[in-house]
Amino acid sequence: MSILTRLVQNEMLKLWNKKRFFVILFILIALIPIFSYAELKIAQNNAAKFADWRQEVLQQITDLQNTLSSDRIPEEWKRNKRIAVQQLQYYLDHDINPSVPNGVTFTRTFLDNSASLFLPLLILSLGSDIVSGERTQGTMKSLLARPVRRWKLLTSKLIALLLYVSLTIMATVILCYSISGLFFGYEGWQMPVVTGFKLSGAEIDTSGAHSVPQWLFITMQAGLVWYSSLCVALLAFMVSVLVRSTAASIVTMMSVIVAGTILSNMSSSWSGVKYLFSVNLKLTDYLQGSSPPIDGMTFPFSLILLAVWGLAALAISFGTFTKQDILH
Amino acid sequence: MKHGHAADKVKVLSVTGLEKRIRGKAIVQDVSFDITPGEIFGFLGPNGAGKTTTIRMLVGLIKPTSGSVKIGGFDVQRDFERALSQVGCIVENPEAYPYLSGWDNLQYAARMLQGVDESRIREVVALVKLEERIHDKVKTYSLGVRQRLGIAQALLGKPKLLILDEPTNGLDPKGIKELRQFISSLAEQGMSVFISSHLLSEVQQLCDRVAILYRGRMLAIGSVEELLGGNGKERVVWQLDRPEEAKKLLGETGGVELLDRDGAGSLEEIAAGRSNILVARMNAEHIPETVKRLVDAGISVHAVHTAPPALEELFLQMTEGE
Numbered sequence: 001m002s003i004l005t006r007l008v009q010n011e012m013l014k015l016w017n018k019k020r021f022f023v024i025l026f027i028l029i030a031l032i033p034i035f036s037y038a039e040l041k042i043a044q045n046n047a048a049k050f051a052d053w054r055q056e057v058l059q060q061i062t063d064l065q066n067t068l069s070s071d072r073i074p075e076e077w078k079r080n081k082r083i084a085v086q087q088l089q090y091y092l093d094h095d096i097n098p099s100v101p102n103g104v105t106f107t108r109t110f111l112d113n114s115a116s117l118f119l120p121l122l123i124l125s126l127g128s129d130i131v132s133g134e135r136t137q138g139t140m141k142s143l144l145a146r147p148v149r150r151w152k153l154l155t156s157k158l159i160a161l162l163l164y165v166s167l168t169i170m171a172t173v174i175l176c177y178s179i180s181g182l183f184f185g186y187e188g189w190q191m192p193v194v195t196g197f198k199l200s201g202a203e204i205d206t207s208g209a210h211s212v213p214q215w216l217f218i219t220m221q222a223g224l225v226w227y228s229s230l231c232v233a234l235l236a237f238m239v240s241v242l243v244r245s246t247a248a249s250i251v252t253m254m255s256v257i258v259a260g261t262i263l264s265n266m267s268s269s270w271s272g273v274k275y276l277f278s279v280n281l282k283l284t285d286y287l288q289g290s291s292p293p294i295d296g297m298t299f300p301f302s303l304i305l306l307a308v309w310g311l312a313a314l315a316i317s318f319g320t321f322t323k324q325d326i327l328h
Numbered sequence: 329m330k331h332g333h334a335a336d337k338v339k340v341l342s343v344t345g346l347e348k349r350i351r352g353k354a355i356v357q358d359v360s361f362d363i364t365p366g367e368i369f370g371f372l373g374p375n376g377a378g379k380t381t382t383i384r385m386l387v388g389l390i391k392p393t394s395g396s397v398k399i400g401g402f403d404v405q406r407d408f409e410r411a412l413s414q415v416g417c418i419v420e421n422p423e424a425y426p427y428l429s430g431w432d433n434l435q436y437a438a439r440m441l442q443g444v445d446e447s448r449i450r451e452v453v454a455l456v457k458l459e460e461r462i463h464d465k466v467k468t469y470s471l472g473v474r475q476r477l478g479i480a481q482a483l484l485g486k487p488k489l490l491i492l493d494e495p496t497n498g499l500d501p502k503g504i505k506e507l508r509q510f511i512s513s514l515a516e517q518g519m520s521v522f523i524s525s526h527l528l529s530e531v532q533q534l535c536d537r538v539a540i541l542y543r544g545r546m547l548a549i550g551s552v553e554e555l556l557g558g559n560g561k562e563r564v565v566w567q568l569d570r571p572e573e574a575k576k577l578l579g580e581t582g583g584v585e586l587l588d589r590d591g592a593g594s595l596e597e598i599a600a601g602r603s604n605i606l607v608a609r610m611n612a613e614h615i616p617e618t619v620k621r622l623v624d625a626g627i628s629v630h631a632v633h634t635a636p637p638a639l640e641e642l643f644l645q646m647t648e649g650e
Binding site for chain 1: 350381384387388389390391408409410411412413415417418419420421423424425426427428432436437439440441442478481485
C-alpha cells in the first residue's frame with residue numbers, strides 16, 4: 001500500500017471514531033419522519049379538498065394570480081410568482097401531476113430544500129475540526145514530526161473529508177427514500193418531472209422544457225448537491241487550516257453560510273452579493289427553473305463561481321499548511 | 329564545525345548555528361551541538377529559555393531562520409522524510425487520540441512509517457510494559473501511562489535518536505526512576521537520547537553531556553564533570569546536632585561556604601525533612617580538621633559525606649546577575 005493510501009486510512013479511522021457520521025445519521029433518522037409526516041398531512045388535506053389533482057393545480061394558479069394583483073408585493077417576488085404560474089400551467093397543459101406524493105418526490109423535495117443550509121451544516125460538522133482539531137487536541141506536533149511531508153498529510157485529510165461528504169449525501173438520499181417510503185410508498189421513479197425552463201428577464205421560456213423521469217432528475221439533483229457540498233467542504237477545510245480553534249472554525253463557516261441564505265432572500269437589488277459562494281449553493285433551483293435570487297446569476301455562473309471559491313480555498317490551505325510554524 | 333560527509337556519519341544529530349526569529353525577536357540564537365551514537369544528551373534551561381522552540385526546529389515543526397539541523401547526515405529542511413525517519417520524539421506532552429485505544433494509536437503511527445509491522449508494535453508495547461492497558465481507550469489513561477504510550481510510539485520506527493521534551497514532567501518519583509533506567513538501557517543498545525529539562529537534578533545523573541540554554545543562547549556545553557569541576561571544591565553534607573551553632577562555626581571557618589538548602593539538598597534529604605543537615609561547599613581535604621573543630625566545640629557530628637555538586641548551583645552561577 002502506498003503511503004497516501006495508508007494516510008487516508010488513518011484519517012478515515014479518526015473521522016469514524018469521532019462518531020460525527022453517526023450523529024449525522026441520527027439527525028437524518030430523527031428529522032425525516034417528522035417531515036414525512038407533515039407532507040402526509042398536507043397530501044391528505046388536499047385529497048379531501050380536491051377530487052382531482054387538476055383542480056388543485058388550478059386552485060394554486062388562482063391563488064398566485066390573486067397575490068400578483070396586490071400592490072403590496074415587491075416586484076421581484078411577483079416575478080417569481082409569475083414564473084411559478086407559467087410552470088404550473090405547463091404541467092396542466094401537458095397533463096403531468098407536479099406533486100404526486102411518493103417516496104421519490106419526497107426525496108427530491110428534501111434534497112432541494114437542504115442544499116443551501118441543512119447539508120452545508122452537516123458537512124461543517126465533519127470538516128470544521130479536521131485540521132484545527134489536531135491543534136486543539138495537541139496531536140498536531142506528533143502528526144507532523146514524522147517522516148511524511150506535510151502536503152501528503154493534508155491531501156489525505158482532504159480525500160477523507162471528500163469521501164465522507166459523498167457518504168453523507170448518499171446517506172441522505174437513501175434514508176429519505178427508505179423512511180418516506182413508509183409513509184408514501186416506494187413508487188415514483190418513472191414519474192415525469194419537467195425541467196429545462198429558460199428564464200429570459202421576467203418571462204419564462206418553455207420552448208426548451210421537457211419532462212424527464214424522476215430517477216434521472218434526482219440523479220442530476222444529487223450530483224449538483226454533491227458539487228455545492230464539495231465547495232462548502234473545501235472552504236470549511238481552509239478555515240480549519242487557518243483558524244486555531246475548532247469552535248472559531250465552525251462559527252466562521254456557519255455565519256457565512258447563514259449570511260448567504262439571508263442575503264439571497266433580501267438583497268435582490270444589490271447584485272454584488274452574487275459573488276458570495278453561499279448565495280450560489282442552491283444549484284438545484286436551476287434544474288427546477290425557478291428564478292435565481294439575484295439578477296445576473298445563471299447556472300454556468302454559479303458552477304464556475306463555486307469552483308473558483310473551492311480552488312482558491314484549496315490553494316490557501318496547502319500554501320499555509322505546508323509553510324506554517326507549529327508554535328503551540 | 330566540520331561539514332564533510334564522513335564527519336556527519338558518526339553524528340546522529342548535528343545542529344549548526346541554529347537561529348529562530350519571530351517578528352524580529354530572537355527566540356533562539358547561535359545554537360550548535362552534536363550528538364554521537366549511544367550518547368545521552370541533556371538540554372537544560374529554565375522555562376522560556378527556548379528549549380521547546382529548539383526541539384521543534386530539530387523535528388521540522390518550526391522552520392529555522394538560519395542554521396541547519398542534520399539527523400543521521402540528512403538535512404531536516406531539505407531531506408525531511410529521510411531525516412525524520414531516524415527520529416522518534418515526544419514534543420511537550422505525550423498526546424494521543426483519546427477516542428482510540430492505545431493499540432489503535434500505535435497502528436495509526438505505524439501507518440505513517442515504512443516497514444513497521446504488527447510484531448514490531450507488540451515488541452514496543454512489551455518494551456514499555458503496556459500490555460495490560462493497550463486495548464483500553466487512551467482517554468482512560470493516566471499521564472504516566474500516556475507517557476509510556478508516547479515512548480512506544482516514538483520507538484516504533486527503530487529510531488537512531490530519541491527526543492524527549494521534559495519527560496519527567498508530571499511523573500511521580502517512582503516513574504522518574506523507571507524512566508531513567510529505561511533511557512539508560514536504550515542508550516546501552518546504541519540509541520542516542522536527547523532530553524530537555526528545566527530541573528537540572530533530574531537529568532544530571534543520566535546525561536553524558538549537557539548543554540545549558542539561557543534566553544535563547546547556549547551558555548555552556550560539556551560533560552557534567554567538566555562543567556562542575558574547576559575550583560577543587562566539593563559539596564559536603566554535614567549531619568550533626570545543634571545545627572545553629574555549627575552553622576555559625578562553619579561560617580567563620582575560612583574556605584567554607586555554606587549553601588542555601590533550597591535546591592541544593594537531595595530529594596531524599598528534603599523528603600525526610602531533616603533540619604539538622606548543613607550543606608557546605610569546601611575543599612574535601614579540610615573535612616578532618618573541621619570535624620575536630622566541631623567536636624571541640626561540643627557539637628556531635630553524626631555523618632559527613634561529600635555529594636556531587638548539583639547543576640543547579642552551576643546554573644545559578646552562570647546566570648547570576650542577568
